[in-house]
Amino acid sequence: MKALVVDDSQAMRKMVRAGLEELGIFDEIHEAADGAQALAKLREVGPVDIVLLDWYMPEMEGYECLLKIRENAAWNDVKVMMVTTENQQENVIRAVMAGANEYLMKPFTADMLGEKVRMVLGV
Numbered sequence: 001m002k003a004l005v006v007d008d009s010q011a012m013r014k015m016v017r018a019g020l021e022e023l024g025i026f027d028e029i030h031e032a033a034d035g036a037q038a039l040a041k042l043r044e045v046g047p048v049d050i051v052l053l054d055w056y057m058p059e060m061e062g063y064e065c066l067l068k069i070r071e072n073a074a075w076n077d078v079k080v081m082m083v084t085t086e087n088q089q090e091n092v093i094r095a096v097m098a099g100a101n102e103y104l105m106k107p108f109t110a111d112m113l114g115e116k117v118r119m120v121l122g123v
Contacts, residue, residue, distance in 0.1 A: 001121070002028040002048040006038040006065065007083070008057040012106075016052055016083065019113040025123055035060030039068055047078050049121060053100075055084035055091070063095060070099040079120045083108075 003026050005016045013031045020029050030045055032038040034057040042048065051069065055062040062082060069075050081102040082095050092103055102120045104113065 001026050001050075002030070002045065003117075004030045004032060004038060004041055004045075004048045004051045006032045006035065006051060006057070006062065007054040008033050009054075012054070016113065019110040020052075020117065022110060023114050023117060025118075025121070034058055035062060035065030035068070038065050042069070042072075042075060042078075047075050050079040050081060050117060052081050052083045052104075052117075055082060055086040055095075063091075063098065066095060066098050066100055081116060081120055083113075 003020050005013050007013045017029050020026050030041050032041045036059045053062040053065060062084065066080055069078060069080060079101045080099065081104060082100050083104045083106065085106045087105055095103060102116050104116050
């Protein structure tokens, strides 16, 4: 399985990566610092099983990246989990309506991350 962690904070990317590594289900974990880099990474490595996507980033925010992922038929099976501090109900609903499979609020524990990832991937 492959994952893509997208966050402008290197510390947050490392924390999410560590949580994913702990699960022991991923052969590859890629990283990107914003939505534009995430799309480039998806084109480079091919579809991944899950994208963990922050909302607020420079260049391209997570919501816009989510829309672009959902526009590309090659990425139809990619699961997207928003991992963010964005907690306004209208934006959570907007993300789910746009195709987010799950939503995880920061701060979170490794157990919370693992539980949501396993649920989304059905493993």
